[in-house]
Amino acid sequence: MLSWPNLGTRVTVRYRRPAGSDPPLTDAVGHLLAIDPMVRVRTKTGAVVEFAPADVVALRSLTDAPVRTSAIRALEHAVAAARPAAELTWLDGWLLRADPGPALSVNSAIPLDLSARLTALPGIVDWYERRGLTPRLAVPDRLLALPPALVSERTERVLVRDVAASSTQEPQDPPAGATVADAPDGTRWVGLSVPSEALLAWGARCGATRAYLEVVDDDTAGVSLAESLGFRLHHRRRYVTARPGGWDTV
Structure with missing residues (x-):
């Protein structure tokens, strides 16, 4: 009996095609969405492959494919759009956010544009200090290189x-x-x-x-x-x- 991994795991599944198909077996590679009543796998193209659990003949879990920097930046854009601060402005590729609430996500500057560099730091510091706020940066993986010894407040x-x-x-x-x-x-x-x-x-x-x-x-x-x-x-x-x-x- 097959031992299915958690939903969301990247897998390769070999399964039987309908009778008379040539070849009789094929593979689905992608993230596992469901196993009952039908197995559903989303491939890297976004297409969803669906087949019966009884048709599965082999299953293997895979490591996740590397995440592209462009995908990180796109997701962070969506996160920022879903959580707007009371005050927003762009400065040299950075989105600066200020809000009366305590959440760091709406009280920090994030480098969302490809042009963002640490040379914008003086302007960022000035923008926050003029509002009586602590200047903070929110830096996602690979969007900007920070000094390696720098200690994070929160990760x-x-x-x-x-x-x-x-x-x-x-x-x-x-x-x-x-x-x-x-x-x-x-x-x-x-x-x-x-x-x-x-x-x-x-x-x-x-x-x-x-x-x-x-x-x-x-x-x-x-x-x-x-x-x-x-x-x-x-x-x-x-x-x-x-x-x-x-x-x-x-």
């Missing part, structure tokens, strides 16, 4: 999974704990505050095809719960205090 894992298409499309009020936003590459994302099948289903009804969840890096229980629902690491995001004149001394 988050951004976990993702595919969302199965919904058979119903009735409009519903947005629930607490979920938001939907589009990325520049056309992907519609549902962002969750907690792992929840109900919130995933709501996102599917809104047309989302992928979901993300942010978990503090050392929250092993939160990461385990997310992984049990098929979420996998996409990238990490670090929050650091912008210290004028201190970047070359760390």
Whole structure:
């Protein structure tokens, strides 16, 4: 009997094609969306392959394919759009955000454009200090090189999974704990505050095809719960205090 991995795992599945097919067997490679009543695998092209569990003859789990920098930037655009701050401005490729709330995600500058460089730091520091706020940077993996010895205030894992298409499309009020936003590459994302099948289903009804969840890096229980629902690491995001004149001394 086959031992299926968690939903969201990248797999290769060999299965029987309909009687009389040539060749009689074929493979599906991608992320596992469902195993009952039908096996559903989303391939790298976005297509979903579907077949009966009884037709599966071999199964193997794969490591996740490397995440492209462009995919990280696109997802971070969607996250920023889903969580707008009270005040927003662009400065040399950085999106600067300020909000009365305490959340770092809406009180930090993030390098969302390819042109973003650390040379913008003095302007970022000035913008936040004029508002009586601590200047902070939110730096996702690979979008900007930071000094290696720099200590993060907070590191988050951004976990993702595919969302199965919904058979119903009735409009519903947005629930607490979920938001939907589009990325520049056309992907519609549902962002969750907690792992929840109900919130995933709501996102599917809104047309989302992928979901993300942010978990503090050392929250092993939160990461385990997310992984049990098929979420996998996409990238990490670090929050650091912008210290004028201190970047070359760390």
